[in-house]
Amino acid sequence: MDAETKNILQEITTHSADETIAFGRALAESLAPPKLVLLRGDLGAGKTTLVKGIAAAFEAAAEEDVTSPTFTLVHEYRGPRANLYHIDLYRIDTLRELETLGLDDLRSDNSILLIEWGEKFPRLLRERDVEIALERVSEDVRQIRILR
Ligand SMILES: Nc1ncnc2c1ncn2[C@@H]1O[C@H](COP(=O)(O)OP(=O)(O)OP(=O)(O)O)[C@@H](O)[C@H]1O
Numbered sequence: 001m002d003a004e005t006k007n008i009l010q011e012i013t014t015h016s017a018d019e020t021i022a023f024g025r026a027l028a029e030s031l032a033p034p035k036l037v038l039l040r041g042d043l044g045a046g047k048t049t050l051v052k053g054i055a056a057a058f059e060a061a062a063e064e065d066v067t068s069p070t071f072t073l074v075h076e077y078r079g080p081r082a083n084l085y086h087i088d089l090y091r092i093d094t095l096r097e098l099e100t101l102g103l104d105d106l107r108s109d110n111s112i113l114l115i116e117w118g119e120k121f122p123r124l125l126r127e128r129d130v131e132i133a134l135e136r137v138s139e140d141v142r143q144i145r146i147l148r
């Protein structure tokens with residue numbers, strides 16, 4: 001899907017990590033499972049910070065317990081209404097490596113996959129339900145767009 005055919009559902013600007021977390025909490029209301037969500041944005045854009053708010057809203061993890069799955073690649077947070085899988089594909093470069101993660105096995109009626117750097121793989125771009133694009137405007141300011 002190219003940029004022109006994407007729908008911008010919502011666009012906001014946050015001025016601190018806490019504001020981004022609060023936005024993640026609010027956003028969670030529109031993320032009923034099952035969902036495949038792509039989180040896009042450069043290093044330090046705030047993707048993991050946003051997941052803190054989403055996981056907290058689902059009562060799946062405390063904000064401070066949500067950390068970057070940089071090395072573990074997949075973090076699982078189980079809540080009463082959904083199982084969240086926070087995935088970081090920054091270090092995954094080939095389809096073969098992607099397949100070893102078994103993301104398809106994580107998809108179920110009550111799962112929400114939150115994937116950082118998933119846009120590297122056309123298959124994930126095709127299959128995503130929602131895309132959240134974060135852009136660093138300045139030190140503490142981020143522009144966040146929800147795209148469908
Ligand atoms: N408005 C803001 N929203 C989100 N994070 C902010 C904001 N202002 C400052 N920050 C800081 O920016 C950093 C964002 O880091 P975070 O780990 O969330 O980024 P990321 O997009 O997941 O990066 P990576 O691709 O390396 O995993 C944090 O240190 C956070 O405190």
Ligand SMILES: [Mg+2]
Pocket residue numbers: 047048049068069088116
């Ligand atoms: Mg991250």
